[in-house]
Amino acid sequence: MAVKHRVSRRSRSRSVGISDVAAAAGVSTASVSRFMHDPMRVSPKLRDRVEAAIKELNYIPHRAGRALASRQSLIVGAIVPTLENAIFSRQVMTFQQNLRDAGYTLLLATSEYDPELEFRQARVMLEHGVDALMLVGQKRGSEFYEMLERASIPFITTWIYSKNSIHPCCGFSHETAMKRVVDYVVELGHRNIGVVTGFANVNDRVAARLKGIRKALKEHGLELMRDKIAYSEYTFDAGGEALARLLEKGERPTAIVCGNDILAAGVLTEARKRNIKVPEELSVMGFGDLDIAAQLDPPLSTVRTPKAEIGEAAATYLLNSLEGRKTESRIEVDIKFCWRDSFGRASKK
Amino acid sequence: MAVKHRVSRRSRSRSVGISDVAAAAGVSTASVSRFMHDPMRVSPKLRDRVEAAIKELNYIPHRAGRALASRQSLIVGAIVPTLENAIFSRQVMTFQQNLRDAGYTLLLATSEYDPELEFRQARVMLEHGVDALMLVGQKRGSEFYEMLERASIPFITTWIYSKNSIHPCCGFSHETAMKRVVDYVVELGHRNIGVVTGFANVNDRVAARLKGIRKALKEHGLELMRDKIAYSEYTFDAGGEALARLLEKGERPTAIVCGNDILAAGVLTEARKRNIKVPEELSVMGFGDLDIAAQLDPPLSTVRTPKAEIGEAAATYLLNSLEGRKTESRIEVDIKFCWRDSFGRASKK
DNA sequence: GTGAAAGCGCTAACAC
DNA sequence: GTGTTAGCGCTTTCAC
Helix, strand or coil, X not given: CHHHHHHHHHHCCCCCCHHHHHHHHCCCHHHHHHHHXXXXXXXXXXXXXXXXXXXXXXXXXXXXXXHHHHCCCCEEEEEECCXXXXXXXXXXXXXXXXXXXXXXXXXXXXXXXXXXXXXXXXXXXXXXXXXXXXXXXXXXXXXXXXXXXXXXXXXXXXXXXXXXXCCCEEECCHHHHHHHHHHHHHHCCCCCEEEEECCHHHCHHHHHHHHHHHHHHHHCCXXXXXXXXXXXXXXXXXXXXXXXXXXXXXXXXXXXXXXXXXXXXHHHHHHHHXXXXXXXCCEEECCECCCCHHHCCCCCEEEECCHHHHHHHHHHHHHHHHHCCCCCCEEECCCEEXXXXXXXXXXXC | CHHHHHHHHHHCXXXXXXXXHHHHHCCCHHHHHHHHHCHHHCCHHHHHHHHHXXXXXXXXXXXXXXXXXHCCCCEEEEEECCCCCHHHHHXXXXXXXXXXXXXXXXXXXXXXXXXXHHHHHHHHHHHCCCCEXXXXXXXXXXXXXHHHHHHCCCEEEXXXXXXXXXXXXXXXXXXXXXXXXXXXXXXXXXXXXXXXXXXXXXXXHHHHHHHHHHHHHHHCCCCCCHHHEEECCCCHHXXXXXXXXXXXXXXXXXXXXXXXXXXXXXXXXXXXXXXXXXXXXXXXXXXXXXXXXXXXXXXXXXXXXCHHHHHHHHHHHHHHHHHCCCCCCEEECCCEEECCCCXXXXXXX
8 A cells, every 4th residue: 555655656647637638628728727717718618618627537736837837836834833832723723724715725834942943944835935934933043034035925923023023023012011911910019029931042922021021020129030030841840840949949929920821820730739829829820811721720810812813914914915915014913911810919928 | 015025926036946056066957956865976076066056046946846847745734623622733743743854844724624625625735736645534525535546645534543444544443432431430320421522413533432422321221312412512611501501401410421621621610600519419521631631620530642643643654655665554542541530439319 | 977858737928 | 719839947767
């Protein structure tokens, strides 16, 4: 069976092509091509014959040929860090649906948060002749953007927004988001705030969030001490361990701000394990608003990010660019703060 | 900006191709091609010149050309129902990683559980000349399989397993899985068992699970009454509503068996809302073992399915087929029953 | 080991 | 409206 495929690919009796259809219908290949793209451009008589021939022969056009001749692959690429994080899988799904409705197909790769790998994947996509490309984040070497420039295809960076962004982008300001969160956290009386976050060196969104946190604290005359930050992988267990590390050092924080909901869930569990009451003794804040956030015990306060909207807006931007339509290239989406039971006022000691 | 792309695509000063490289290196295109595929097949002197030319010109080979000439796209397709369900996004991610390591790229589409759409997506993939295809489930019209047959590419159906499967497959028997679950549930003393499940008419795995449930009950002299089944969308809220519907009818079940963990989570929440104690008054069983299962309150009993393993095994099978290696085409993966606090003995009334 | 040249399946300019 | 034809960028015989 396995062998069959290999053999058959090579020696396959040249599968039916446009010329076979043309011959069967007694027309030229050009007419078949015209029929394929816009049936109304050929006469009814011819139309029927071509249609019949296509059905008869089970003709499936070969897009590689088409791509070569028309310089359009009708493929759009997307590279996301991972599909294990629901925010990206949701984004990709919506992206794909919108592309499909416009006749494009999705070439998908994951970078696993590895810049090196992301670059290689992008290169492969360009080799495949993608008509456009969606990326996550903006932090990458200049060779990357130069490569895109040379390919001169539209691309967009997502989960990033700044009015003055150098590149087209679609997202929100992580800095502003966290600034606002922490402003409110301080307002609730918290002074000793711990942070559980992903690794900032690999991910520009994490760095921006930290910046926002620091900014807010500074404005309130506070400072984010190094021993109040626990860097962690984006897993449930790592979140719990991160809290454990935080608790080992100095005075216990009254609030923990987390880089995402998975980490926050881990923190919640670890807190329960240690008999620390949430939110009475410890307030916990997530980020992302995964479906699970509201189901946790206690329900998790978090920041709702519009995952689907980002996927859709990215698709819309790229499609507009491809079709030559005028379109906004710095797209801000709304986030929402969801205050649930996991977060409360600072306990007065 | 938008316009720029369109214009530039059409009028782009023919980007650098293999002949440019050949010219720059003072060799034939054949030699460049040889160098690309196996540097050792050209002399060291020539090798250096070609390598330099490629760097110099930033040459990026165009795979459409290659695909046309070599009859290999180096693209593999995957169609899954959705990426919103973590089992599929996990599977896809692993699938993609394994493909990438072998030099293939992933073309991805979702069917949204719509057979019609799945068929169209599959067709598009064949148009793109995918070298192989991964699908979910086996229930589809014969035109579908005939189309694949004509394309004569290897494909595999996943989340399905049967020794005697007509098509290559990789998964487990949903029927056996649920039979074993229910056998045990009955052993725990449950006689009045409710089922919250997805829609069986669109999904062969759901149907198989129901079959397994019925079979187990029958062996124990029980029967699955129609009013003990609640069909539901695969969402959290729908799971809760499904439980509500079940409770409206007749005597309250002592156990609820769910089609997946999301539904089960909804059931759990609805039960709490109604002050029904889990597991004392109502036992709840999920399916799939998502990360959240163990975090729910109480921790959810469920069936662990090897999502990554399925993605990997599917990739391995397809790659083996493509490379002409002998390979098992009916692959069974192990599932594991996770008994956690949400499930207990039937209460004695 | 290397080059020349004939396509792969399709589109698009041009001529009718 | 329709057909002819010259490529698109690459691989792959086949000679040398």
